[in-house]
Structure formats: C-alpha cells, structure tokens
Amino acid sequence: MPSHTAGTPRLGVGTFPVSGLGRPSAEQATALLTRALDAGIRLIDTADSYHLPGESEGYAERLVLAALERWGGDVTEVAVITKGGRRLLPDGTRVSAASPLDLEQACRRSLDRLGLDAIPLYLLHRPDPAVPYAESLRALATLCDTGLVERVGISNADLDQIALAHDILGERFTAVQNEYSPWNRAAEPELRHCLEHDLEFLPWGGFGGAESGSRPDTEPALRELAERHGCTPHQVLLLWLLEQGTCPIPGVRRPESLDSCLAALALPNRQQIAIDAASVIDRISGVSTVSTTPASPTFPAH
Ligand SMILES: NC(=O)c1ccc[n+]([C@@H]2O[C@H](COP(=O)([O-])OP(=O)(O)OC[C@H]3O[C@@H](n4cnc5c(N)ncnc54)[C@H](OP(=O)(O)O)[C@@H]3O)[C@@H](O)[C@H]2O)c1
Secondary structure (H helix, E strand, C coil): CHHHCCCCCCCEEEECCCCCCCCCCCHHHHHHHHHHCCCCCCEEECEEEEEEEECCCCCHHHHHHHHHHHHHHCCCCEEEEEEEEEEECCCCCEEEEEHHHHHHHHHHHHHHHCCCCCEEEEEEEEEECCCCCHHHHHHHHHHCCCCCCEEEEEEEECCCHHHHHEEEEEEEEHEEEEEEECCCCCCHHHHHHHHHHCEEEECCCCCCCCHHHHHHHCCHHHHHHHHHHHHCHHHHHHHCCCCCCCCCCCCCHHHHHHHHHHHHCCCHHHHHHHHHHHHHHHHCCCCCCCCCCCCCCCCCCC
16 A cells, blocks of 8 residues: 555645636635645645736745644754646636746746745646757756756656657656546546656646535546445545655645545545445546555655
C-alpha cells in the first residue's frame, strides 16, 4: 500500500476554486488556506492565472502569501507550487504565453507576489503551440539555475513532452500535473511513467473539476460504496487517488470540503475503502487500475 498506510499521506490543496467564479471572499479564502496549514497540509497548488477575467493576475498567489503570513509557521516546510505560461484575458479566454521571456517575467512576478526566496516547484502550465516545447523547457532550466525556483515540472503534458523534459531538465524535473479522475483516465500512461521514474504526479480535477466538484455524489456506485463504509463519495475518491500513488490537490471553497478531505486520511477503514474503490472506479472509468509502486514522496508529508 502506498502513502496513507504508512501514516504519512501526501495531500495538497488547490486554489482554483477560491480564485474563480463563485469564490469566497478573500478573507474567507485566506482563513481556509490557513486552516489547511494549521491542519498540517504542506502543499498548496496555485497559478499566476488563477483570478477572475479582467482582474490583475496573481489573485490566488496573493491569497497564498496572506495565508502563509497568517499561519506564521516555517514557510520552508511548505511546498508552494505555482505555474506560469498561461494568461486569462479580460474576455475570459485563456491563452498560452510560454516563451523564455514570458516565463522569466512571469516567474519573477510570482516570486514577488508569493514573498518567497525561491519558488519550491514551478510548473509550465500548458504547452504553448507558438513556442517550441524545448524552448519553454530550457527557460525552466534557467529559472532553476538562477535560483528563482528550486524545482520544476510540467502540466498538461504527454509522454513525448515528459521525455523531452527529462532530457533538458534532468534532476531539476520532479513533477507532472495532469487531469486525472474516474471520468478522465487519459493520463494513465503519464501517471504510470511518473510512478516508474520517481516523479510526483499531481492530479488536477480529481473530483471532476471545480465547476463540477459534486460529481462524485452523482455516481450511484460510489455513493453505495461510501454509504457501506460510513464515509462520503469524495472521501472514497481521495483515498483512491492516494492509492494510485498520486499526490492529490483537491480544490476547496468551503471549510467543510477541506475538513472532509482531512477526515478521510484518518478513517480507520481507509485501506479497505481504497481497495474496494478500485473496482468500482474502474467500472465508472471503463479502464483498469494501474498496478505499480508509487513514487517515493518528494514533498513533506502531510
Ligand atoms: N494544471 C492545470 O491545468 C490545472 C487545471 C485545473 C485545476 N488545477 C489545479 O488542481 C486543483 C484541483 O482541481 P479543481 O479545483 O479544478 O477541481 P476538483 O479538485 O476536482 O474539485 C474541486 C471541487 O470539489 C469540491 N470538494 C473538494 N473536496 C470535497 C469534499 N471532501 N467533499 C465535497 N466536495 C469537495 C469542492 O467544493 P467546494 O468548492 O464547495 O468546497 C471544489 O469546488 C485546482 O484547485 C488547481 O489548483 C490545475
């Protein structure tokens, strides 16, 4: 069994829902992120483009800084992940901007907003069709070499892009963030690669995405399984994601969602839930669960 049976589950928190449509107030969001830190979460996923259309970039990054300051603990313990290479335009369109100059400038702005000495993990948000992927990757290497970031990773990447990242970034390359949920298992090969090559795999949209985060509740088989084990469909899913060897980063808007994720890690029957979840979720997905050894933890344990 991976992570959670060893008593050190890796769990992060995603900041997309606190920065987009339907978001809570900045005060509520700061309190929520502080609550996560107080509860022992040491991984926060954000991006410079997590903000509302028409608003200046970096809204979510500023919330992260506010939470780190309010928490008052040792920030070097917290793996803050941010991403660059993507912009949200005032009309709501998202566009890529991952030239070396774009990335360097974006990274410096993120660093400034986060108030850190160096960004623990910086991700290329998405390949930019207008920029050769190798050029964006070389820019990430430079960010590492100049000390602006500690480690780098890529997001929304396929196996060819991961192979290129290994070549260009070497040991600086430590993580991949792709969409992965029962309803989208397309990243199964990339997940398998990460498990086999000691890269962290951070699944986004694990509960179906911020806009449809209640999707687990609509699956009768998940609900039935959850009911049988005295937990919720989201908790079943979270334990399944951990069992898959991923490092989940569920997005949360409400303190109840955060508390429910944390409570899942303490369920006495979590191992059995994860085992039972595999076949149920495979049926929902229409694919088979990968059976490989999980990557060794890169991030501080929760
Ligand atoms: N790299 C990329 O391209 C990319 C793209 C999208 C997202 N991301 C990252 O991945 C993170 C996760 O994805 P996501 O936020 O889009 O979607 P998600 O994690 O699939 O779903 C988030 C929604 O799930 C609900 N939720 C979470 N825990 C719950 C629980 N225990 N019980 C009931 N409901 C629960 C939340 O509801 P409430 O809001 O009501 O609390 C939230 O709105 C993001 O926050 C972001 O950091 C990355």
